[in-house]
Amino acid sequence: MNKVIVxxxxxxGVGKTTTTAALGAALAxxxxxxxxxxxxxxxxxxxxxMGAERRVVYDLINVVQGVAKLPQALIRDKRIDTLSLxxxxxxxxxxxxxxxxxxxxxxxxxxxxxxVICDSPAGIERGAxxxxxxxxxxxxxxxxxxxxxRDSDRIIGLLDSKTELAEKGERxxxxxxxxxxxxxxxxxxxxxxxxxxxxxLSLPLLxxxxxxxxxxxxxxxxxxxxxxxxxxxxxQAYRDAAARLRGQDVPMxxxxxxxxxLDKLFGRRAA
Amino acid sequence: xxxxxxxxxxxxxxxARERLQILLAHERSSHGQSDLLSKLRDEILxxxxxxxxxxxxxxxxxxxxxxxVSTLDIDIEVPHSAVALAGIR
Numbered sequence: 001m002n003k004v005i006v007x008x009x010x011x012x013g014v015g016k017t018t019t020t021a022a023l024g025a026a027l028a029x030x031x032x033x034x035x036x037x038x039x040x041x042x043x044x045x046x047x048x049x050m051g052a053e054r055r056v057v058y059d060l061i062n063v064v065q066g067v068a069k070l071p072q073a074l075i076r077d078k079r080i081d082t083l084s085l086x087x088x089x090x091x092x093x094x095x096x097x098x099x100x101x102x103x104x105x106x107x108x109x110x111x112x113x114x115x116v117i118c119d120s121p122a123g124i125e126r127g128a129x130x131x132x133x134x135x136x137x138x139x140x141x142x143x144x145x146x147x148x149x150r151d152s153d154r155i156i157g158l159l160d161s162k163t164e165l166a167e168k169g170e171r172x173x174x175x176x177x178x179x180x181x182x183x184x185x186x187x188x189x190x191x192x193x194x195x196x197x198x199x200x201l202s203l204p205l206l207x208x209x210x211x212x213x214x215x216x217x218x219x220x221x222x223x224x225x226x227x228x229x230x231x232x233x234x235x236q237a238y239r240d241a242a243a244r245l246r247g248q249d250v251p252m253x254x255x256x257x258x259x260x261x262l263d264k265l266f267g268r269r270a271a
Numbered sequence: 272x273x274x275x276x277x278x279x280x281x282x283x284x285x286x287a288r289e290r291l292q293i294l295l296a297h298e299r300s301s302h303g304q305s306d307l308l309s310k311l312r313d314e315i316l317x318x319x320x321x322x323x324x325x326x327x328x329x330x331x332x333x334x335x336x337x338x339x340v341s342t343l344d345i346d347i348e349v350p351h352s353a354v355a356l357a358g359i360r
Binding site: 145150186190192193199 | 281282283284285287288290291292294295298299302
């Protein structure tokens, strides 16, 4: 297997880091070995979302520059022992990442883990193109909102031209993950619906993560949402997405607006 | 949806969808194009520079897309000194 996945989006704040942590934990919970790699040099956050911010000693740049060996920089998760984190540097600038260095690190990670999940920085600059450079599979995290969809389209163009596979004439496998989906607003026609997004981007859907407070709560306490609140709809959606990555055929659950007329009438009064 | 919804205005999502479709159709064609244009610019500059001294930023290449035909617009600014040297009047 040994798959390198990039979690990317173009636009910031759509849920790349949350997704990386949640999918990483969900895949590792099945017993497969997973490393999540933070490519957001200078603005690292995956360590915080994973709850490992006080355990960072060496980082990706130290490994790229040969200051530290890979095993010294890897942080083993305390909850799931098949899950590891390779943090980004908080101090260096992103030019410290070189293509050769990243190639070397990814190659070594491939030999050690079943899954290598790269959390891309926002934007289309060097950090983002290096995060996708050696990927086999891309997860394009998209909010049902115009600027996010436009940026996803741009990122898809880069995946088709600037990755190693694209340059060899092959294709990076691409999936859309819709996050922060609000079924009530989509039903009222206030938010792009799932089909709108998929029609426009014409890629297969990996999952739909509903907008939920569980996601915020999980990052507050530094635990991937799939571990912190396993019964929540968001955790279920991430687990399903992880199963699809493993090639399983899982029916897609479209989050529904569960509030009926009575809830609407009385729910507001109660609040 | 509650029955009040029937009287409500149609949401803004269809507008978003339409705007995106138009915008992205345009952007997808122009991103592929920019590579071609910069290549053309470099090669045109190389040919012209064999005879006249011109600067890189004095060569502008623009592709105007029309319905049936597109026009390639090449605009090269030639300084007087370069013209004199090359013996062009």
